[in-house]
Amino acid sequence: MQTIDTSKKNPGAADIPIIEITGLKKVYRDDRSLFTRAAPALTAIDGVSLEIKKGEVFGLVGASGSGKTTIGRLILKLENIDEGFIRFQGKDISRLKGRELKKFRRKVQLIPQDPYQSLNPYMSVFDAVAEPLIIHNAGDSHTRREKAAQALKAAGLTPAEDFFARYPHQLSGGQRQRAAIARAMVLSPEFVIADEPTSMLDATISFTIFQLLADISRQQDVTLLFITHDLAAARFLCDRIAVIYNGKIVETGTAEDLITNPGSDYTKALINAQPGFTFVKQK
Amino acid sequence: MALLEINNLSIGYKTRKETAIAVDKMSFTLERGRSVGIVGESGCGKTTIGMGLLRLLPSNGFFKSGQIMFDGMDLLALTDAQMQAIRWKRIAMIFQAAMNAWNPVQRIGDQIVEAIRLHDSKISRDDAVKEVKRLYEIVDIPGDRIFDFPHQYSGGMKQRAIIAMALACSPDLIIADEPTTALDVIVQDQIIQKIKEIQKEQNIAVIFISHDIGVVAEACHEIMVMYRGKLVEKGRREEVFGAPLHPYTQALLSSYLTLDGVFEVRETLAPAISCESEESLPEEFCRYVSLCPKATEACLSRSAQWQQITPTHNVLCSLCRQ
Amino acid sequence: MAEHGQSRIEQSPAKAQRSYNFQRFADGWALFCENPVGRLGLFLLFCFGAMAVLSYIPPMLDPMYHPMTGVDPAISSSTGPSARHWLGTDNLGRDLLSQLLTGARIAFMVGVSAAFISIVFGTLIGMIAGYAGRITDAVLMRFADMIMVMPSLLVVLLLASLFGQLNIWIIVLLISLFRWPGVSRIIRAQTLSLKQRPFIDMARVAGASHLRVIFRHILPNVLPMAFLYMTFRVTSAIIVEAALAFLGFGDPNTVSWGMMLQWVWKTGHMFQAPYWLLPPGICISLITLSFYLIGRAMEEVLDPRLRREEGL
Ligand SMILES: Nc1ncnc2c1ncn2[C@@H]1O[C@H](COP(=O)(O)OP(=O)(O)OP(=O)(O)O)[C@@H](O)[C@H]1O
Ligand SMILES: Nc1ncnc2c1ncn2[C@@H]1O[C@H](COP(=O)(O)OP(=O)(O)OP(=O)(O)O)[C@@H](O)[C@H]1O
Ligand SMILES: [Mg+2]
Ligand SMILES: [Mg+2]
Numbered sequence: 001m002q003t004i005d006t007s008k009k010n011p012g013a014a015d016i017p018i019i020e021i022t023g024l025k026k027v028y029r030d031d032r033s034l035f036t037r038a039a040p041a042l043t044a045i046d047g048v049s050l051e052i053k054k055g056e057v058f059g060l061v062g063a064s065g066s067g068k069t070t071i072g073r074l075i076l077k078l079e080n081i082d083e084g085f086i087r088f089q090g091k092d093i094s095r096l097k098g099r100e101l102k103k104f105r106r107k108v109q110l111i112p113q114d115p116y117q118s119l120n121p122y123m124s125v126f127d128a129v130a131e132p133l134i135i136h137n138a139g140d141s142h143t144r145r146e147k148a149a150q151a152l153k154a155a156g157l158t159p160a161e162d163f164f165a166r167y168p169h170q171l172s173g174g175q176r177q178r179a180a181i182a183r184a185m186v187l188s189p190e191f192v193i194a195d196e197p198t199s200m201l202d203a204t205i206s207f208t209i210f211q212l213l214a215d216i217s218r219q220q221d222v223t224l225l226f227i228t229h230d231l232a233a234a235r236f237l238c239d240r241i242a243v244i245y246n247g248k249i250v251e252t253g254t255a256e257d258l259i260t261n262p263g264s265d266y267t268k269a270l271i272n273a274q275p276g277f278t279f280v281k282q283k
Numbered sequence: 284m285a286l287l288e289i290n291n292l293s294i295g296y297k298t299r300k301e302t303a304i305a306v307d308k309m310s311f312t313l314e315r316g317r318s319v320g321i322v323g324e325s326g327c328g329k330t331t332i333g334m335g336l337l338r339l340l341p342s343n344g345f346f347k348s349g350q351i352m353f354d355g356m357d358l359l360a361l362t363d364a365q366m367q368a369i370r371w372k373r374i375a376m377i378f379q380a381a382m383n384a385w386n387p388v389q390r391i392g393d394q395i396v397e398a399i400r401l402h403d404s405k406i407s408r409d410d411a412v413k414e415v416k417r418l419y420e421i422v423d424i425p426g427d428r429i430f431d432f433p434h435q436y437s438g439g440m441k442q443r444a445i446i447a448m449a450l451a452c453s454p455d456l457i458i459a460d461e462p463t464t465a466l467d468v469i470v471q472d473q474i475i476q477k478i479k480e481i482q483k484e485q486n487i488a489v490i491f492i493s494h495d496i497g498v499v500a501e502a503c504h505e506i507m508v509m510y511r512g513k514l515v516e517k518g519r520r521e522e523v524f525g526a527p528l529h530p531y532t533q534a535l536l537s538s539y540l541t542l543d544g545v546f547e548v549r550e551t552l553a554p555a556i557s558c559e560s561e562e563s564l565p566e567e568f569c570r571y572v573s574l575c576p577k578a579t580e581a582c583l584s585r586s587a588q589w590q591q592i593t594p595t596h597n598v599l600c601s602l603c604r605q
Numbered sequence: 606m607a608e609h610g611q612s613r614i615e616q617s618p619a620k621a622q623r624s625y626n627f628q629r630f631a632d633g634w635a636l637f638c639e640n641p642v643g644r645l646g647l648f649l650l651f652c653f654g655a656m657a658v659l660s661y662i663p664p665m666l667d668p669m670y671h672p673m674t675g676v677d678p679a680i681s682s683s684t685g686p687s688a689r690h691w692l693g694t695d696n697l698g699r700d701l702l703s704q705l706l707t708g709a710r711i712a713f714m715v716g717v718s719a720a721f722i723s724i725v726f727g728t729l730i731g732m733i734a735g736y737a738g739r740i741t742d743a744v745l746m747r748f749a750d751m752i753m754v755m756p757s758l759l760v761v762l763l764l765a766s767l768f769g770q771l772n773i774w775i776i777v778l779l780i781s782l783f784r785w786p787g788v789s790r791i792i793r794a795q796t797l798s799l800k801q802r803p804f805i806d807m808a809r810v811a812g813a814s815h816l817r818v819i820f821r822h823i824l825p826n827v828l829p830m831a832f833l834y835m836t837f838r839v840t841s842a843i844i845v846e847a848a849l850a851f852l853g854f855g856d857p858n859t860v861s862w863g864m865m866l867q868w869v870w871k872t873g874h875m876f877q878a879p880y881w882l883l884p885p886g887i888c889i890s891l892i893t894l895s896f897y898l899i900g901r902a903m904e905e906v907l908d909p910r911l912r913r914e915e916g917l
Binding site for chain 3: 101
């Protein structure tokens with residue numbers, strides 16, 4: 001086995017928090033209970049506090065249904081917070097409105113889980129990548145073209161012009177995910193959430209996507225929240241990892257520490273459950 | 284006699300534009316109580332094999348050649364009624380992405396109960412509910428969520444409910460098409476262990492289809508690696524993962540992340556030769572040439588042939604030819 | 606390492622992509638034409654289109670062929686087919702063929718414009734209801750329900766008897782006002798499922814306004830469905846107009862097939878003059894059939910699940 005080269009991880013990670021989450025709570029209530037038996041309210045996030053530092057790659061690892069996606073959606077302001085605060089660069093995001101909100105939308109982006117569903121089937125790659133630029137009035141059509149080409153190139157879709165006129169269904173899964181990454185990165189955001197970005201992709205392709213994300217986090221001034229259920233992937237990519245279980249954070253620590261020295265039973269169980277090649281004799 | 288014996292099976296799809304061969308001359312045998320894992324990239328034909336075994340190909344799919352012998356019966360020669368009696372009772376299948384097939388307006392518990400009672404009309408509703416409870420325990424969903432609607436389940440829970448449903452009729456052969464995809468590792472591990480346990484206890488055979496090489500490594504006795512419709516390497520798991528021979532198997536392994544790092548077979552993986560496209564090559568030639576880091580000009584000029592490494596370990600590669 | 610499956614796609618020439626939209630249209634068209642249902646529908650539609658165009662010719666040849674005012678001075682009662690009047694004349698001596706041709710024009714006008722207006726209303730309201738959800742959705746949909754359960758023909762009849770004879774355009778407007786709720790329900794259902802799709806979230810994360818999401822992301826996705834329903838609406842609009850006209854509430858200044866039927870009936874030629882009764886009746890059935898068939902075939906193009914790949 002090759003050991004992971006830890007020096008790849010971000011030396012530039014500063015101690016300034018970019019996201020601070022305090023006592024976050026989200027309850028899903030069944031509001032369509034007029035004609036059906038009311039389902040009990042479901043506490044998806046139950047008192048989560050986290051701090052993500054500027055420039056780092058932060059991993060959020062947990063079982064399915066543990067609330068990882070919900071945290072991401074709350075940070076992105078796609079859901080309303082029930083209790084607690086999320087501060088982005090010191091500002092409470094639930095108060096953001098109008099121009100402030102638009103500025104926030106420019107800085108925080110999402111790399112979605114399912115590349116087959118996350119691109120509008122009726123939009124060409126260029127339209128999709130350039131859309132954020134249009135929304136935020138960034139540059140004229142010429143600079144937009146240039147920026148889109150740059151973003152595609154950075155995401156590994158070269159030559160970019162070849163991809164401009166294609167539609168999502170003309171791309172392979174890996175290429176779609178690269179297009180989605182280009183779209184997320186085109187505005188040079190400060191904070192990017194990657195929600196299980198490779199769970200729909202083949203192993204060989206997801207490995208190249210991980211490498212791409214590692215490259216991006218190293219080369220650009222961006223903080224990455226990497227949501228996954230795969231501890232091995234988190235270890236490969238992240239500086240720090242938080243383990244979430246049933247809407248609660250059970251453990252936070254540096255990637256190395258957490259895996260070599262798990263503090264909680266749940267983390268231990270996660271590590272033990274990792275499918276492996278234990279039967280293969282390694283030298 | 285082996286429980287399942289597949290000889291030279293080819294399955295194709297007719298579309299408006301062309302006739303595509305999705306599974307090409309596949310042969311393997313599976314003993315009772317053994318498990319075989321099929322790995323390969325998306326679209327290489329894994330699901331097609333599973334559906335083919337149950338004779339549930341879509342209307343435009345067809346068997347081009349070959350034979351499927353199941354417990355001495357030639358499945359391709361049976362009548363539809365005979366085949367219907369074998370499905371679920373003797374060969375069960377966990378369908379890929381079945382979790383998205385739950386009827387969104389019916390409670391999941393009701394859907395399973397209905398399926399069980401459809402299958403065995405003598406069972407009372409209460410007993411069926413009890414059975415569902417037992418199955419839910421196996422797959423680790425809290426009993427009080429049985430009668431939730433599909434949208435109230437997370438993706439993982441929906442998939443677990445599907446697995447519960449397939450376990451309901453203890454069959455001779457289970458074809459599990461990506462049964463743990465979309466599950467987190469802990470549940471995945473539990474499911475794998477559970478399937479292994481049931482398999483051992485009841486001596487059933489399992490065909491485990493997955494794109495995750497780690498999962499099949501954990502779950503199966505034997506491994507078959509597929510690439511674009513063809514088996515390229517098969518053998519016992521120790522052989523295939525201990526000494527992978529086909530460059531594609533090596534590529535799969537080298538991109539597999541483990542907690543300690545990356546699997547060791549890493550090499551520079553830049554295509555060595557240029558070749559227009561595999562499509563222009565005759566059918567019998569290697570389909571991996573344009574991506575293969577080890578391909579040589581020789582690969583473009585001769586067909587790939589099966590090479591026996593050990594009695595159980597075989598590889599289809601034009602390079603490994605003596 | 607190289608991405609598997611990527612190389613194959615990359616090898617296709619870049620210029621091929623530019624014609625993508627054209628290609629998609631061509632593919633859809635080919636599928637449509639392969640379908641016997643679609644072909645029959647198109648053929649019928651083509652015939653009626655030809656009739657509508659030809660309707661300009663007879664009055665030009667001789668003023669006596671004008672469908673409304675052209676009276677053959679030699680004839681004072683309804684006559685059967687003859688060399689002068691291929692389909693015969695009505696009781697005033699007006700040429701039936703010329704009336705029938707003009708009727709095709711009116712049917713197109715009424716059908717297409719009423720369908721178009723109702724589709725525009727239905728799509729807009731459906732998208733807004735589905736996207737906004739909550740109160741807006743509830744209010745709009747209850748409103749739609751109210752209109753849907755209203756006996757539209759009765760209401761139009763009532764209005765007609767209140768306000769006297771209605772202009773053909775008012776009739777078109779009334780028909781479309783009664784016909785949008787069905788469309789809006791379908792578009793709303795589509796919007797609801799689209800709203801759950803991640804690309805809508807992605808648009809919001811990129812900062813898109815609600816208007817942008819609706820018009821740039823949802824509209825293109827529901828548009829094919831809207832067009833599909835337009836063909837079905839055409840059918841119903843033509844039938845409603847014919848019924849109104851037959852009952853005597855049509856625009857007296859136009860010659861529609863419904864009007865022709867009314868004249869047959871009012872002048873008591875119902876059973877004496879089959880050459881007068883049958884052509885408009887058959888035309889109404891066939892034109893509605895043709896739009897219906899086209900809709901069905903389009904449905905098959907739009908929804909791959911309905912496509913019949915040649916089975917075994
Ligand atoms: N819109 C919703 N309405 C009701 N309950 C919801 C909703 N969305 C999520 N939930 C519930 O909230 C919990 C957390 O869901 P979430 O999607 O955040 O999990 P996750 O960690 O992302 O899981 P996965 O790995 O399966 O994606 C789950 O129990 C889920 O059933
Ligand atoms: N109904 C169909 N008509 C035409 N081609 C089909 C049909 N179903 C599958 N195919 C093609 O057959 C090939 C094999 O498909 P199959 O579903 O077996 O792949 P798979 O290995 O299960 O992939 P995945 O890992 O994505 O599930 C693919 O190239 C696919 O495009
Ligand atoms: Mg999730
Ligand atoms: Mg499959």
